[in-house]
Amino acid sequence: MSLASVSVHPARKRRRLRMALTEAGSIALGVVLLVWSLLPLYNMLLVALDPEEGEIEFDGNIWTPEPSLESFRAAVTEEARYLEHFWHEFGNSLYIGLATMVLTLLIGSLASFAVSRLRPGSGSLLTNAALLTYAIPASFLIVPYYRIMHVYGLSDELWAVIAVQVTFATPFAVLILGLYARLIPFELDDAARVDGASAVQLYLRIYLPLMRPALAVVAIYALLLAWNDYLYQAVLLSVRNMTVSVVQGQVFVDVDAAWNAMMAAAIIYVLPPIALLFVLRRYVAASLTMGGGDR
Amino acid sequence: MSGTPGVIAATIPASVKGSGHPPGRGHLRGSDLKWAIAFVAPYAAVFFAFVVYPVGYALWMASEPSLYRDLIADPLYLPTLVNTLLFVGLGVNLKMFLALLLSGYFMRPRWWIKILLAIYVLPWTVAAAQACISFHWMLIDQRGLVDGLLSALFGVEGPIWLNDRWLALGSNIAAYTWKWMPFWTLIFIAGRMTIPRDIYDAAAVDGATGIRRFVHVTFPLLANLYLICSLLSTLWTLGDFTTVYLVSGGAPALSSEVLATLGFRYAFDTARPALGVAAVMSTLPILIPVTIVLMRKVQTSAVQV
8 A cells, every 4th residue: 555655656746747847838839829920910010110201210129219100190191102092992902802702602602502402412513613723823823814804894993803812712612611511400401491491591591590600711711812812903903993912012122111101001901800800700619610619 | 509690691692582482392303403503603603704714724825835945944944943842842841730730739728728829810810911021021131120139139140031042932931831820720720629529538548648649549530631731732832922922022033933923023024924824834743633632532531521
């Protein structure tokens, strides 16, 4: 008895030591991840808070000596150079983003509903079409798109960019929605059919409400795809129809631009998707657990 | 599932209203087919107008053999191909493997892990162009934040990151990893959540904990997901334009370009659109096998579930 307790004791001690080490390592990793994730964002804030105009003046400072919100005022009131039409450009970006989001949800959910609920068995055809879309990356097709938009009469239209973004967002939507739709029992559809529900009613009353978590993920994905885009907005749109990203990307080599105001504008620009993610966080969390988390 | 009002459903315009079909199984089969075709039609229209047509157009533009002679003759092409393979090879594998490990880390039951995850996911939601510009200024030279931190914390004189081909390439990979690792980490967290608890409990009885549990239990269960994600990420990374264009901008002297940005320069800076298309289409020997394996894998995993 006493022998056993003597031999257990150091083992337990070692175990506790190992657990403490693991915990310390886990916290250290957490700190590394925190710095890694926040450093570029902190850099944006650092430049934005710099009171000096033009040229990069922060000179390797890790904190601005005299932080100032002047740059945010200059960006919001469109006083800074290159930001004369900031709100018009912001409106264009928002229009592209929201149209991409709504159309992706509509087209993706209709197609996915049709193959997963009405014609189960033909799903592989749609999945393969979706994957084929990704076979040639979007950026590789910029030259053909540039020409094709002329053919479609969409050159220099925001809808040209929206069309491209929807094209590359819907395959992801179809893949995610198809995966998630498997979790909805077919008995629900059958019960509704007995009550005389049509295909459209099944879509509106059963499919859409139950698919909310997956639809939230698709909405965020589509908005972010449009929000991340630089290439298509830069090539397919002209000076008349600039977006925030195009202006910032085109002048980014100009050290004489008011970079503090540009970074202030960048910070304002990055907020809408974060806000959407915050609003939809519960649905996103639910779809992460594939509906199993809060059941 | 939580029963709050349909935020998403409300954003979808209810343009299609029910027309009320009479019940009856046999009749519904036929009308189902009609509805299915009608519902898939918008997707099919987009697919043919904006995928089949431009891809066909690109293949036609790039079908001229003399273009490839011009490519090989251009001293920029081969170094750019090497850069592309490094950017994709390192960018994808580093990012995916770290994402897989970190997804396990974020499953730890600690109160602060959730807050850390929320911050860690931020880069995914930050617009790519703005993030890349921030990386560019952060790494510019001694005036940038990274070198500022190096000298403030360690008294080291940092390098001029974007003035060396390999450092510039590394910077691009780091920026790309920063932006996209959170997305894949979330996917792997979702994958891990589908693994039933009892499998781990059973493994623990057999003494599989820590690294052994990862190698013998978690990884085999996630291997298919990992492969599918890696292949998809390969396609997306190969097509990434923004990171290289805005972080290093090809500096120094176009030595850190990838094919996506080089093709763009051929097409729009030197006005040789066909050469630009040929440059990116020269990756077809990578794109086609990756897509075929991806389709096979998605197909078999769909059957399994």
